[in-house]
Amino acid sequence: MAETILIVEDEISLQETLAYNLKKEGYTVEAVGDGRSALEFARRLRPDLIVLDIMLPEMDGFEVARILRKEMSAAILMLTARDDEIDRVVGLEVGADDYLTKPFSMRELMARVKSQLRRARLLREEMGKSKDAATPHEKLTFENLTIDLTRREVLLNDKPVQIKPKEYELLLFLAEHRRQMLSREFILERVWGWDFIGDSRTVDVHVRWLRQKIEADSSNPTRIVTVRGGGYRFEG
Amino acid sequence: MAETILIVEDEISLQETLAYNLKKEGYTVEAVGDGRSALEFARRLRPDLIVLDIMLPEMDGFEVARILRKEMSAAILMLTARDDEIDRVVGLEVGADDYLTKPFSMRELMARVKSQLRRARLLREEMGKSKDAATPHEKLTFENLTIDLTRREVLLNDKPVQIKPKEYELLLFLAEHRRQMLSREFILERVWGWDFIGDSRTVDVHVRWLRQKIEADSSNPTRIVTVRGGGYRFEG
């Protein structure tokens, strides 16, 4: 069974070049162009290696790496455009396994890819080969609240909650940043996208709706609390 | 090495049509017109698949199948003219791997032939592996819905549903990912292929057709549910 590599790169020509060359080496390759798709495909594909560009629409590579690191053991090879990003890449913030600074040659990339996969293979064998057959259901659980990533569904006391698309995305984002104060602007940028033009009060309305659905008493919220003058914070 | 197929059919025009089409697909093909020759050729050729008509001079298809079954592991695809023969064909008396009822289209035949050969290939590879790594699922069943992988056929309440190739592939993919939300993009990549250039709404149309065929009430689907803002989810 060929090893699977997920390419996350928004620049199409580079994406295609990478895919072409990696396929030629016999790997199973998938490629996506933005952070959101990266999460979706990674969760389902369970790739052995993720080639991850930092500059991405919707959600940057740091964010993607940070989230996926918690969820899976795939090796992460980051592509950086500027030298000053390297510290963050290899540092504790992300903890990528390796990185390449643009521009790089295919030869370099291949060497790094092979090196990472070899290392991953060794690691796997050491760990007694606990290889999952079926895709495990990814879930985030907070007491009686469950976010089922695989089904894209929210459960309260194990009962499905009817939830609208934006509400789901917002809740997921909040949950992924538990206990962190998130400003409306930050939320807008990450959930709505950097190109969103509009009123930050939009967030308030969605929070209101979420509270009605997941709070025991939506007038006295304990899960999504307001940080006056700051934004919102998800407690769990 | 091309796979070998033996055609046993006394009606010359059909024999020639079959041979012509199978050869065009790249198989090595031999054709005979009676039961006695069938035995002789089968023993010498050791074909991977035998397409066997029931109505034959000298010795009928049942007899041929019964004898050859003991001698070799070739897949047997029987051609029946009447519905009332089906029971004997698929029953214990003969135990054909698959059957087709006349009249049938070349398209159908090709699908069955490919399916059988693929299955035979898999079986061959499985030899020598652990026994509990059972035969790759021949059927997927969800209540009154059955997807028969071997026959490449969908049954609703044990009755065959006429289903188009893309519909079948889509349904199979959904079924293999039961309870998972699948985005249109993901579906396109996996079912249509990574190089598909086109509108993701294409998925919607195929879903619509599937719903008409497998949902009790296609206006209120319970099997293939839509996840607004996400994609679709097959519930079973």
Add this chain to the structure above:
DNA sequence: TCCAACCCTTAACATGCCATTAACAGACAA
């Protein structure tokens, strides 16, 4: 080689849901 049948894709229209905004109310800090 040509015809007929079949199927995929897309475009176009229909429809129902949802995001956004505005407006007002209430809460909090100065």
Add this chain to the structure above:
DNA sequence: TTGTCTGTTAATGGCATGTTAAGGGTTGGA
């Protein structure tokens, strides 16, 4: 109190999905 921030609600325009049919390509059959 007063101004600012947040809560809350409802209307509306837009968007995602449902649905249908036609065009065009492909395949089988003669």
